[in-house]
Amino acid sequence: MKNDLDYNELITTALFGALWGVIEVFLGTILHASKIPFRGTALTIIAVVLITTSRSFINYKGSMIAISAVAATLKLITLPGFNITPFIAIIMQGIIAEIVFSFINYNFITSLFAGSSIMLYTLIHSLIMQGIFFGLGIYNVYIDLLNSIGKAINYDGQLSLVLIPVIFLLYILIGVGAGWFGYATANRTKEILKESII
């Protein structure tokens, strides 16, 4: 982790952390109240865009963990109830991005890889939580239900073997898309900032 941050890096880290916090608090509250499904997935897509854009501006070791810690703390301070699950999710997203960008440099490919890894984690996170709360038997229930639906629609073979990889692939593709969007946004933002200086 970098110890000698200059003032610009410090402010930009604070900005992206605060922005992530604002999104988590306000958009998260709106989505929670709307009760629409896949709220966590929607927030993760935005987080991926924010992460892959921000790394272009704060490209030092530990920056992703710093912005996720700030976002999680702001959520913790601002909202009345403390929910441990989204708190863990935000920190994990930062850690995953940090691992990807620290071991391989920040570039187009790593942005796509970070995006897909974070999206995959979101899917696995909810499955892990369900496994803890309902017991590991919940996975067998899901698999059996999918296979029963397969039988009901006269599908030869096990539907779960097709559907589960499709769901995982879908999350990977969404992550790749969000990663691409974030990387392209970072480049365009830099262009806009340069134009405004000129």
Add this chain to the structure above:
Amino acid sequence: MKNKYFIIVIFLAALIIPAGYTLYFFPLAFLYLLYLDSKLFRFLKRISFIVLILLLLILQPLLIGEKDFSIIGIGFSSTAFYNGLMMILRAVLMISSISYLSKTADRKKIQRIFSRIGISHFDEILDHSQKLFPLLKEKSREFISATDKKRILNPLDLTAHFFAFLIKTTHTHLPKAKQENTL
């Protein structure tokens, strides 16, 4: 404080308790949690949880296992129903225990964890972020109201302009704040 440790024991017990003892353990644990705070069970109203209840108590016995009893001519599996019921009871107990622990957690202690684990300049970054928090809310609203609606058709350019606007605003606002502090 004592409740906190007892809740941890309940949580761990719910996690590892053998199926044969669940009927003795669950009702007592529920009564205890209900006595502590009835609001802990508010999550039962959530649509996602209701869907899981329907899935485990109705759909699962209908589709999985040997059908050994019937209601209005529809066959159900009593084993699948019992399994589903035990899963739900376990989840209710564990989620309400976690809710209690989260509710009583010392937020300042959690906040301090990040400084302790060695995130460099964390306190300074957080301090700036807290200053920026209301500014970002205000400036985001300003940006949205001033933006031409047609720009939504190019989301990449719109997002980039939004980030650029926030970066410029922050860098012009915070040095001023720094000067004010030093003065």
